[in-house]
Amino acid sequence: MKNFAYVRATSAEDAVQRSQTTQNAQFIAGGTNLIDRLKVFLDRPEQLIDVSRLDLKQIEATTEGGIRIGALATNTAVADHPQIRRDYPLLSRAILSGASQQIRNMATVGGNLLQRTRCPYYYDTVFACNKRQPGSGCAALEGINRMHAILGASDSCIAVHPSDMCVALAALDAVVEVESSKGRRQIPFNDFHRLPGDAPERDSNLESGELITAVILPPLPFGKTGVYLKLRDRASYSFALISVAAAIDLAGETIRDARLALGGVAHKPWRVPEAETFLKGKPATVETFQQVAEIVLQGAKPLTHNSFKVNMAKRAIKRALTISAQGGGVA
Missing domain, CATH: 3.30.43.10 (Uridine Diphospho-n-acetylenolpyruvylglucosamine Reductase, domain 2)
Incomplete structure (x- = not known):
């Protein structure tokens, strides 16, 4: 150090x-x-x-019916908050699926947004890593890349974003509030993190000197149907191979609206608006969910060791959407 x-x-x-x-x-x-x-x-x-x-630790309802979460609220405080557990259960479940209780007691919302990849080639300075040292190369491309990206990657970086919380926040249309010498601004969550492109050293679109002050969740009437499904090598303290945050609003057997985001597949939480649009007006059937899974995984480029992720992601999407259509609950 x-x-x-x-x-x-x-x-x-x-x-x-x-x-x-x-x-x-x-x-x-x-x-x-x-x-x-x-x-x-x-x-x-x-x-x-x-x-x-x-x-910056307050968790409070907004006048619009959503909730404002201070950047320094701990993961434990967010996961245990009564309004979040009631109205945004997929966020609570996502947080509880990550890390250990001791880490959740210390980790903050703002820090969770800014955590960096757990790619072993990034942490081991023996290997080339464009995220650690721009222009040095990416050892993971020809290395053991079982945990790496199948969507949105580039020749410069195939690392995945490690957060469970952020996948849920992406699905919930969260907004990140930041403060700088220029004043306060709000960043839609799906614009907060970056894909690697040719500058993988930059994880987010934060500007120099900006401090995250809060995350704001808009009201989501069907948030109670939210599901967070995490597939991993072991049930305790392990990063996702694939994760899915999903919520469906039904009118009878017809889908009125939906939210869907994936983790473990890209450099940022992966959301496909076209897939959510496709679901609207469709029957809530396995066939519909199979079709939307194909849309989400269009363009997937598996690597030498992670081709299994494509089918795993499709199956996870179908399962999460099915559970949400049944009213939500533990996936």
């Missing part, structure tokens, strides 16, 4: 100002991912700005 200066921010404005007056500064809150990266010299900040004591 490289030596760094440590300061404690007194307000969001103070944190933003410090980040812009100090070269190579980073924010730290729970530190559950950042500390790991510091230990192996992946991150080498000159200064860490502690934002963990800022007044």
Whole structure:
């Protein structure tokens, strides 16, 4: 770990100002991912700005009927919140499917959005990695790539985004609120993370010095039907091979509206608006769900070791949508 200066921010404005007056500064809150990266010299900040004591932990209803989640709310607090468990159960289930209880007690919402890939080639500095060192190459392309992307990847990077929470937030049309010296702005969740392209070192569309202050969930009348299905190598503390966040609104046997997002398949939570549009007006049948799974996986490019992910994703989509159509519940 490289030596760094440590300061404690007194307000969001103070944190933003410090980040812009100090070269190579980073924010730290729970530190559950950042500390790991510091230990192996992946991150080498000159200064860490502690934002963990800022007044950004509230979880409260909005006047529109949604919910506003402070960036420093812990994963545990979000998963256990009564309104989230009632109105957005797929978010609660997604959080509870990730990490251990001890990590969830420390990890924050803002930090979850900014966690980096768990690609082993990124963490092992012996190997080439364009995300770690732009222009060095991607060892995973010809390596053991069982856990890697089948959608949206590039020749520069095939890493996947590791978050369960973010897959749920993508499906729920969340909005990320950020603050900078220019003021406050809101970023639609599906525009927050980036695909790798030729700049995989950039995970998000945050601008320099911007601090995440909240995540806002709009009202979703059929959110109670939400399902989060996670397929993984073991049931405890394991990253997703495939995950699906799904919610369906039915009028009798006909689909009025739907939300669908995938994890474990791309550099960001994967959502296909065309698939949701296709579902509207269709009968809630296995045949319909098979058709939409084909739409979602169009353009999939499996690698040497992960071709199984294509069929696994299709089956997971069908299962999650079927359970949601039956009223939701544990997948």
